[in-house]
Amino acid sequence: MIEWQGGLYALHESGRPTRIDPETLHNPSESDLEGVVASTFSAHPHRIAARRARYNFGISYGKETALDLYVLPDSGRARALGRIPLSHPVLLHNFIVSENHLIFFVSPLRLVTWRMMLALKPFTDNFKWSPSDGSEIIIVPIEHPKEPVRFRTGPFCQFHFACAFEEGRDIVVDYVR
Numbered sequence: 359m360i361e362w363q364g365g366l367y368a369l370h371e372s373g374r375p376t377r378i379d380p381e382t383l384h385n386p387s388e389s390d391l392e393g394v395v396a397s398t399f400s401a402h403p404h405r406i407a408a409r410r411a412r413y414n415f416g417i418s419y420g421k422e423t424a425l426d427l428y429v430l431p432d433s434g435r436a437r438a439l440g441r442i443p444l445s446h447p448v449l450l451h452n453f454i455v456s457e458n459h460l461i462f463f464v465s466p467l468r469l470v471t472w473r474m475m476l477a478l479k480p481f482t483d484n485f486k487w488s489p490s491d492g493s494e495i496i497i498v499p500i501e502h503p504k505e506p507v508r509f510r511t512g513p514f515c516q517f518h519f520a521c522a523f524e525e526g527r528d529i530v531v532d533y534v535r
Contacts, residue, residue: 360403362412362430365389369401371417371451391436396426402518403430404455409500413439413455415462419471423447425496427460427503440503442496447471449485454519456529460498461522463533465515466491489513497529 359378360367367375367389374397377389389395396418403414412430417423423446427439447469453462466488474484492510499505520532 360412363433369399369403371398371400373398375399391428391430394428394436394438396438396441398426399428400450400452402452404453406455406457406500408457413460413500415450415453415460417444417448417450419447419469425450425462427498439500440498442498442506445494446488446491452516452518454522454531454533456522456524458500458524459522459529460500460503461529461531462494462496462498463514463516464494464496466493466513467515487513 360369366378366380368378368386369375374388374390374395376386379385395416398416400414400416403412405412410432414428414430416426418426423444425442425444428436429439430436444464448464449467449469450462450464453460455461468486468488470484470486473479492512493514494508494510497507514535516533516535518534522529522531
């Protein structure tokens with residue numbers, strides 16, 4: 359749940375934010391934040407106090423898979439920050455922010471879309487671990503979201519992060535692998 363500009367929203371990564379009446383907790387309705395949210399909206403937005411904004415992402419699945427980036431300023435409208443194509447349908451649960459960057463660890467855990475669409479197996483059986491692909495690190499400069507830095511490393515999986523910060527030109531990320 360997050361509160362943003364007088365609205366209370368329930369979040370989950372498989373859909374758009376759900377607006378809930380803060381007085382009664384009734385009348386939930388899905389919101390695309392005035393046409394901004396393309397497909398999904400992660401359950402884990404992160405706020406950067408110095409920027410007076412929250413940042414989040416969603417995954418668009420279809421002919422091409424893409425990472426959609428969003429900003430929710432403390433005042434003003436929500437905005438799409440950018441879109442980054444991904445090579446495969448993936449499960450991406452969380453990301454982390456530093457003062458100037460959005461940081462994503464994309465593990466080689468691939469979503470088997472045809473299995474998911476047919477719903478023949480339990481949710482957890484709709485994924486395939488592809489270690490030969492390695493993990494991709496995507497670092498998005500907030501001021502230049504169309505210029506992400508992308509590189510691959512050995513395969514690993516992470517679900518949540520502890521924190522991230524910048525030391526000079528270095529970005530330090532704490533996470534459980």
